[in-house]
Amino acid sequence: xxxxxxxxxVISLILVMVRALLGPTLYxxxxxxxSAGTKVVILIAAYGFLTGRPDFVDIALxxxxxxxxxxIAVLKFFEYGDLGSGGYQEDDL
Amino acid sequence: xxxxxxxIENIIVMVLLTLLIVVAVGIIMLNDLLTAVxxxxxxxxxxxxxxxxxxxxxxxxxxxxxGAGISTIILLGTLSFTKRIQKPQEHNNYVALVIVCITGxxxxxxxxxxxxxxxxxxxxxxxxQLAQHYLTESKKEIDIPNVVTxxxxxxxxxxxxxETAVVFTAGIGVLSLLGLRRRRRKEDPLLxxxxxxxxxxEDN
Amino acid sequence: xxxxxxxxxxxxxxxxxxxxxxxxxxxxxxxxYTRLHAAxxxxxxxxxxxxxxxxxxxxxxxxxxxxxxxxxxxxxxxFFTAPTASHAVAKAALMANITPQCQNGKSVVDExxxxxxxxxxxxxxxxxxxxxxxxIMSNFAESKAESELNNKDKSx
Numbered sequence: 248x249x250x251x252x253x254x255x256x257v258i259s260l261i262l263v264m265v266r267a268l269l270g271p272t273l274y275x276x277x278x279x280x281x282s283a284g285t286k287v288v289i290l291i292a293a294y295g296f297l298t299g300r301p302d303f304v305d306i307a308l309x310x311x312x313x314x315x316x317x318x319i320a321v322l323k324f325f326e327y328g329d330l331g332s333g334g335y336q337e338d339d340l
Numbered sequence: 341x342x343x344x345x346x347x348i349e350n351i352i353v354m355v356l357l358t359l360l361i362v363v364a365v366g367i368i369m370l371n372d373l374l375t376a377v378x379x380x381x382x383x384x385x386x387x388x389x390x391x392x393x394x395x396x397x398x399x400x401x402x403x404x405x406x407g408a409g410i411s412t413i414i415l416l417g418t419l420s421f422t423k424r425i426q427k428p429q430e431h432n433n434y435v436a437l438v439i440v441c442i443t444g445x446x447x448x449x450x451x452x453x454x455x456x457x458x459x460x461x462x463x464x465x466x467x468x469q470l471a472q473h474y475l476t477e478s479k480k481e482i483d484i485p486n487v488v489t490x491x492x493x494x495x496x497x498x499x500x501x502x503e504t505a506v507v508f509t510a511g512i513g514v515l516s517l518l519g520l521r522r523r524r525r526k527e528d529p530l531l532x533x534x535x536x537x538x539x540x541x542e543d544n
Numbered sequence: 545x546x547x548x549x550x551x552x553x554x555x556x557x558x559x560x561x562x563x564x565x566x567x568x569x570x571x572x573x574x575x576x577y578t579r580l581h582a583a584x585x586x587x588x589x590x591x592x593x594x595x596x597x598x599x600x601x602x603x604x605x606x607x608x609x610x611x612x613x614x615x616x617x618x619x620x621x622x623f624f625t626a627p628t629a630s631h632a633v634a635k636a637a638l639m640a641n642i643t644p645q646c647q648n649g650k651s652v653v654d655e656x657x658x659x660x661x662x663x664x665x666x667x668x669x670x671x672x673x674x675x676x677x678x679x680i681m682s683n684f685a686e687s688k689a690e691s692e693l694n695n696k697d698k699s700x
Contacts, residue, residue: 248553250348252594255560257355259567264359266570266579267382268366274576274637276375280382281629282570282583284408285622286563287385289594291392291400292615298349301602301611303392306400308618310385313409315625317381320413322632324374324420326639 249297256290277321284314349393356390371426377415384408394457548604555597562590575645576637584630588623595619 260283267279288310295303363383367376384407391400455462474491482490492500569582595615603612 248549248556250345252556252560253352255564257352259563261355261359262567262571263583264363264382267379268362272576272637272642273372273375273378274633274640274642275579276378277636278576278580278583278630278633279570280378280385281626281633282566282587283382284385285587285591285626286567287389288618288622289563289591290389292595292598292618294352294389294392295611296598296601296606297345299606301598301606301608303397304602304611304614304618306388306392306397306404308614308621309401309404310388310408311618311621311625313404314385315621315629316409317412318629319632320416321378322629322636324416325636 249293252293253290253297256286256293260286260290277318281314281318284310284318288314353390353393356386356393360386360390371428372424373419373422373426374424377412377419380415381408381412384411548600552597552600552605555593555600559590559593559595559597562586562593566590576642577634577644580630580634580637584627588626591622591626592619 263279263283263286267276267283270276270279288307291310292301292304292307295301295307360383363379363386367379367383370376370379384403388400388403388407391397391403459465474487474495478487478490478495479485482494484490484493563586566583566586569586570579573579573582595618599612599615599619602608602615
């Protein structure tokens, strides 16, 4: 059961990566990387179960948070042109 | 775990390593730097998965936090000072390629002497006294209850010292980059103007 | 134990279908917004089903309640963050003037206007809006920023 899960997720990861490498626009790549992050979270959790030690889910939890931070940072970069805009705009004026 | 599971595990690790190579080549071929940054996030996600598959959980944790999180943000911060598109290269630098190939070949030649992954005859595994010594004697010798801490900070202290020096240098580099900007802002006439305005407000 | 195995197996199988379908959709769909739809919805759903199956396994088969709790936390985090990230990607793409495409590759805005007005014999150039939705969005953002600036000036 876990073996099937891991294999399906690895195949999906390959498909998503094809889109990340081909993707005509930047947003396609970003979407693919975000989706790959979710799949990696599931893969790490499932891998712990496959090897009989489900203690690796800590890393899955950390990934879930880090992946979100990275995506939001990239999108903030798109919207404002740099990372600091929201932060120290009040100081600038 | 039976033999089939080990074979399948190896296949999964190999697939992930192949994906790593594909992503790395993709990053090299791209001219758009922002896309390269995004794909490097994907690269570190995949490499951390490989670390988990090879039982190096602590390295995977570090790779997840530093590679996928912080380094993406730092690279984006760098990009906001430069342009998004790479400058086209007029000439091909074959000397650099030869040097890189020689260095890489020497590194691969160096790995031939290392024991292979999970080898039962490697010095660390064939010497049961060593692991036993760490497990039983570290409490007496170092007086720290956690074995991992005593190995990291005492038995392997020089290695950790070198790592800490690297991290410290990187921290100084980041601080110098960020600090320069802030100091310039303090000399900014706008700020004094703002302070004046604030004082006026307080007077009113 | 058998019942738990069956139930969690069904959950994991459904989740696998979701994830694999989403990955195929990400490859096959013609334009960005349809790909976004395929990827984001199935990712959240597939993650939910797979993780429920894993929680059942961790709690009853592996007898590891700590892992079950951590997996539950993962579900909760990802259930908030994954749709937020998808929404942010869609918003950024809309701000960058990427319009949804029809099958013939034209923008969906022009195409709907064509189908509305071509059979009534009206002049299209007079009807076509000079401003398409993404520009309205960016205009809105600009005016909002301006009004914020004005407010700030008034307050100081």
